[in-house]
Amino acid sequence: TTGRLDFSSPKAEIFMSARVQKPLHEQRLETFNDLEIEPIAQVADSYIIARAEDGIWIIDQHAAHERVLYERTKKALINNAPVKQPLLVPQEFEFSLKEKTLIEEHRAFLEQLGFEIELFGGNTFVMHALPAQFAEVDMALLFRSLFEELESGEERSVSPQEKIIRMIACKAAVKFGQSLSVSEQKQLLKDWFKSSERLTCPHGRPVMVQVTFEELERRFKRT
Amino acid sequence: TTGRLDFSSPKAEIFMSARVQKPLHEQRLETFNDLEIEPIAQVADSYIIARAEDGIWIIDQHAAHERVLYERTKKALINNAPVKQPLLVPQEFEFSLKEKTLIEEHRAFLEQLGFEIELFGGNTFVMHALPAQFAEVDMALLFRSLFEELESGEERSVSPQEKIIRMIACKAAVKFGQSLSVSEQKQLLKDWFKSSERLTCPHGRPVMVQVTFEELERRFKRT
Known part of the structure; x- marks a missing residue:
């Protein structure tokens, strides 16, 4: 037999311990x-x-x-209400000419997301604020990955804005491991x-x- | 990306909490x-x-x-060393004529397993001892199930002794549920x-x- 509890049994058959029997699938869950x-x-x-x-x-x-961070970011964008985290010490980034062009191209969108990025001179940018939910993300790594993604020919059907949101969500998400x-x-x-x-x-x-x-x-x- | 930890990253990327990172599959197990x-x-x-x-x-x-109880019972049988649990108050069973015949037929084997069963008169049997690991089993239910199993025409290739061991292991095992x-x-x-x-x-x-x-x-x- 498959050993299901037989409540019709005259005597409870309990081998390992006596405890209140809960019917299958009826345990309390949050x-x-x-x-x-x-x-x-x-x-x-x-x-x-x-x-x-x-x-x-x-x-x-x-x-x-x-998934959580992606939808939260999209929602903030739709509501035009990014929660910004100002940086006490602004962060500097040194980009290549190509990277500078990409940043300039997408700066308006990055600002909608809650980034405050300013060209400091040459190819140097300074970040004064970022979206609060991404405050812990390694921004240098994020930008490097973002440039790669935007320059790669893959997924042409996906807009650069969509790629940016996906990339930020990915980099900010808890890691596998x-x-x-x-x-x-x-x-x-x-x-x-x-x-x-x-x-x-x-x-x-x-x-x-x-x-x-x-x-x-x-x-x-x-x- | 699949979000694996990148240990080459200049700064640890930790979003939800800072904690020591353990490589995948290397957590300590018992x-x-x-x-x-x-x-x-x-x-x-x-x-x-x-x-x-x-x-x-x-x-x-x-x-x-x-599986555990089955192998333990077989081992005790091979070693001819059942651990018996004497009953302070012997248990009485009233069987039908057919059941009485079945018990008589398999009594020698049941005794090898550690049961002490005696014909008391008529169709009444008295159990004085049983295998210690099955002390908590409902014996009346066990015998009823055993008679059904031995009389059923199913699994003719399985010996009655094997059926008895399987049935005892099943009835004594912790239940599903x-x-x-x-x-x-x-x-x-x-x-x-x-x-x-x-x-x-x-x-x-x-x-x-x-x-x-x-x-x-x-x-x-x-x-």
Whole structure:
């Protein structure tokens, strides 16, 4: 037999310990935006394992966070309300001529996002402020990656503005391989749930792999 | 990009928190019999989720425990060394004529397993002792199930002795739907690891579903 609890049994059959029996699938989960899901562990510092009503969800923490930051950035843009973080010590960047042209070309858009960038002389730029949610991002690396992306011939159908938002979200997102505390895992899942397109990251990769109870029962030959 | 940590970056890019970065797959796991695996949670009171070196393992707790009890019983039988639990108050069973015949037929084998059963008169039997590891099993239910199994025409290739061992292991095993503490989960995994045929329960059903990191990277389009 498959060893399901038989409540009709005259005597409770409990081998390892006596405890209140909860019917299958009825354990209490935290409610996030009307959906019940609870992070149970981070694995390999890269995936968040969660239990949901329908089974086990495995979430790519980087992809989920990219999705969150991407939608937040777009929303701030639509509302024309970026939250700026002024820099006490303005940051200097030395660019090549080509890079200078790219920055000039996209400066108006970067300012809409909350960046304050000023040409200082020659190819030197000074950044006075940046979007608050990206305050911890390595800006030199961000700009290098952004220039590469804008110059590459790939994804011609994607606008430069879209590329910029995706790149910022990617660089600011929690890394694949970064340890998260339980409360950070919860916050990330909570934010991710509010996303309008939860299932993919801005690049179109999946954010979640589901292992449903239905699939498990089939694979364990319980059906 | 897939957001892997770039250790060549001049500045650590940490968004959510600053913490020591551990390379992927190198987190410390408990070693069970030279294999590294750690239970991380019980889900739906039925599955134990564990992290292993190669990924996430989902273990059917009932099937795993059946395997443990089955092999332990066989070993005791081979060593002719059942650990008996005497009953302070002997238990009485009232059987039908057919059942009485079945008990008589298999009594020698049941005694080898550690049962002490005596015909009391008519169709009444008295049990004075039973195998210690099955002390908590509902014996009335066990005998009823055993009679059904022995009389059914199914699995003619399986000997009655084998059927008896499988049935006892099944009835004594932790149920699908039974809550386990963390230490019970650990003990079960530890015992299960010592099994010689870990991958299936005595009935041939799978004990474990693996979700390897390789599979995850493929499904998340990280490869």
